Amino acid sequence: MALEWIEIFKELPKLIKDLGRLINNGRANKNLLLSELKNNLKQFENAKKIGLTYDELIKILSNEKIIEAIRTGFVITVPCGPGTKCVSEC
Secondary structure: OHHHHHHHHHHHHHHHHHHHHHHHHHHHHHHHHHHHHHHHHHHHHHHHHHOOOHHHHHHHOOOHHHHHHHHOOOOOOOOOOOOOOOOOOO
């Protein structure tokens, strides 16, 4: 029985390394998503200033990082607030 516990400790460094990679990937995805959202907000502001149509605006907006983050398993949660439907306990 005691030897089984020792075997578990052999796996600890690998588990810690994998967990660290997941945390770093999550942070990287979060930073990329925030950057893409900021860029899209700037595009909205610029489109309003120069009078672009909605069709032209849609062509220049980006969602590549959002799709990539979802594909890699990044969970995007929307906080509950006025005007939003709450899907979980707040």
